[in-house]
Amino acid sequence: MDTEPRLELIIGTMFSGKSTELIRRLRRYEVVGYEVHLFKPQIDDRYSATRVVSHDQLQKESIAVQCAQDIASSLKPTTSLRRIIGIDEVQFLDSEVVSLCNAYANEGKIVLAAGLLKDFRDKFFTFSDGKKTMADLLAVADSINYFSALCTQADGNRSCGKQATRVQRFVDGEIAPVDSPVVLVGGKEAYAPRCRKHYVFYA
Ligand SMILES: [Zn+2]
Incomplete structure (x- = not known):
């Protein structure tokens, strides 16, 4: 398994299996002993407030957060590099998530983020504070997988x-x-x- 620090993006449209792919990748790391932390924005409560549930009902426990800073606050400092940070529906967070993801990857961690690339108008999805878009997250990513429906x-x-x-x-x-x-x-x-x-x- 590739353990190089990096920011991996799982992006695409709705109904394309992004959450399913995120959960699949996180589980692979868990199996080999990584400490996995999965976050999702509070706004997305379609199926569950404390789990990430894909449209096909695959699910995993997660921590609901209001903003990017909540992710930083909920992670106790560690020197272990065997920590994976997963974020689902990343497009619903604020712009700070861009620098946060970049910083974690620079610290040597693996960050997996899944989200919508574009909104219903076919424009890059804008983060909740309106300052940055998903294009800014693409710019700092190391790997990008695009999913369509x-x-x-x-x-x-x-x-x-x-x-x-x-x-x-x-x-x-x-x-x-x-x-x-x-x-x-x-x-x-x-x-x-x-x-x-x-x-x-x-x-
Ligand atoms: Zn068609």
Whole structure:
């Protein structure tokens, strides 16, 4: 197993298996004795307040945090390099998470962060304080894995099924106005993966 310190990003669209992949990677480290700390923003309480649960119900205990500083506060200092820091739904935290992840990797730790690259408008997701975007996190990462979903647009009596690299948001069954709030945590009733052909772009 590669134990070089680094910041690994698991990014992509909704419904692409990011949380599943994050949990899978963290478990591999746990099996060989790493101390794994998994965090997730408080805002994301779709399934559980204290666990990360993927859409396919894979789950792992986590610590809910309000901001990036809460991650630093909850980790007791250690000289052990066998500590892995996992963050799910990283895009919902504040901009400080960028320097925090970078600092941990510089200290010799392995940081795995999963999150949405772009919002429903197809723009880089902006952190909660509006100062930085996911593009800034990409800039300090050592490895980036991009995950896409499959387009669910109806095509005759089946779904399109092409690679979906975007997510369309619907409000009351209609495509969401461009000025609707960026953060609106929901499930399949509000968002759907779309391929380039079926995603309705905003001007
Ligand atoms: Zn499609």
